[in-house]
Amino acid sequence: MYHPLENNYSGDKLKVEVEKVNILTPDNLSLLGWFHKKDLNKFKTIVYFHGNAGTLENRIHKLNHFKDMDVNFLIIAWRGFSGNKGKPSEKGLYIDAYSAIKWLKKLGLNERDIILYGESLGTGVATEIAQSNNYAGLILETPFTSMIQAAKNFYPYIPVSLLLKDKYNNQKKIKNINIPVLVMHGEVDQIVPFWMGKKIYEIANQPKYSHFTKYDDHMMEYDEKLLFMLKKFVESLN
Secondary structure (H helix, E strand, O other): OOOOOOOOOOOOOOOOOOOOEEEEEOOOOEEEEEHHHHHHHOOOOEEEOOOEEOOHHHHHHHHHHHHHEEEEEEEEOOOOOOOOOOOOOOHHHHHHHHHHHHHHHOOOOHHHHEEEEEOOHHHHHHHHOOOOOOOOEEEEOOOOOOOHHHHHOOOOOHHHHHHHOOOOOOHHHHHHOOEEEEEEEEOOOOOOOOOHHHHHHOOOOOOEEEEEEEOOOOOOOOOOHHHHHHHHHHHHHH
């Protein structure tokens, strides 16, 4: 489920200024984070929870586009990823996420200043956190219904419900969320089937928005249409 050593970094260079920060967890881990501060008092802050593979560098092509939006952002690397100590798990990733939120609160932010952004596996963390309904909004890129259903898609003849410890039940939790939600998914996703993202959108509470594309695979292309929708959603939360 977790592939911290997989690296598809294409050599993109950061075009937005970030500060490397260390975020401490209650179980004594230090997590690497990249923090871009444009104006904490004026703009919302995106907290980006990445997927199950690769490093922060693998997300540079996305972060570079954030510089054209009126947002601050914090992206953290999970335990066991990007040189962080520890072993990833569902419980551990929730601890990491809450630690990132706590770190931002120490800067004077409250939850209404924060937009949660989950990518793939990160959608499982973002939906967990968003259930408090105190955040400005929630962005889900290529979300799955649950890890059990996602695993069944690859291993239909294996009793994954018995073997999987980390379940990340997005389908159940999305019903508890009553803040604005944006769901993005591509129809040719070979890892998380498109029907899962569509299902999450259908059962999400209003207000909700979608960006569904015909040709995007699992890692969606940050093209003009996606960026327009992303920017429009963020601006609606201010």
